[in-house]
Amino acid sequence: MAELAKVTGVPVATVKYYAREGLLHPGHATAVNQAEYDETHVRRVKLVQALLHLGRLSIADAREVIAAVEDDTVSLHDAFGVAQDAMVPDRDRGGPAYEAALADVDRFVRRHRLRVREGAAVRLMLADALVALVACGLAPDVKDLTSLFDESVASAVASATAEVATVPVTGRRTEQMEHTVVGTVTLDVAHSAIRRMALEHASAKRFGRRQ
């Protein structure tokens, strides 16, 4: 385990913590108090780090994602859905504004013929954002707010299709799942960073000093 820590650059205590929390599968026992770790463990430690630090998932949500990664009794696409759901934080949701937002999201999904499951948590995630836009006074009401995003769908689908195409067709099922999960988390952060850079750029142009 000391070597696993060394190779991954993660402290031994942290690796032990991951193992205790069910985020890291056991090594192959070779003797009492001795176990062998292989490159599946190295990859898993890196994945857990990405989920916790980059994706800022809770330990409980990370555990659900890992369970979906390892569950090969369901299809790859079904496991992908379970992992996606676990990546949306639990929150108190409800009330009329929230229901109206969710209905708007449902119309958005239908309007763009997106193959997104009826109960997918990502629908709640978009509704959360719409409710906050209204609560903070950036939009008068939630009615048809999703039309703001109609023009973003085509490019999002194009880039998602390219991303999903990089998942290896052959190779172990666990590796395919790891690939899709890491892709979701890292590219989420990358695209968010680029959006924020663009915001700073636009703010500089509108409010900054002349260059």
Place this chain on the structure above:
Amino acid sequence: MAELAKVTGVPVATVKYYAREGLLHPGHATAVNQAEYDETHVRRVKLVQALLHLGRLSIADAREVIAAVEDDTVSLHDAFGVAQDAMVPDRDRGGPAYEAALADVDRFVRRHRLRVREGAAVRLMLADALVALVACGLAPDVKDLTSLFDESVASAVASATAEVATVPVTGRRTEQMEHTVVGTVTLDVAHSAIRRMALEHASAKRFGRRQ
């Protein structure tokens, strides 16, 4: 304060907590143990909720954002930069892979002539994502990874420009800042949700059952 809690739909204990943590400005004292709150307090409670729950900022980072919102000694654009920096989580960063990623990010910013400050934290945020892509085996090395995002820049700038254009020109400076901060956090989540919907759609098309 009980009324502020009622109007915002947030428990009294939570409102008190925000005040104690310096996230909510004091009411106008009218008598011992009595204070008046106005619609600036209602807006602030909503903003803090968006930062903590939707943006998942720490209390310390939210406090920095609020300080930038209230600091009218610097220009709107400069305050925007301070708020943007506070919205990028602190992390341990360093090492050769990280330095290489940061150099790549700097080239990306120059290549697209983005007006992003030299030391902007959002550069670190993009570097974090690149390092994780390599660490998790989705890219062979960090060299020129930002080219993956070259085609996303134009649409990100167009949508950011539209977003910044909605910031009211007149009105109090604090309101303008609240607007930009809420816009960053909520639209980040909205765009991320749409990206994830597109991923599920693309996964369904590649790995799902025929419809």
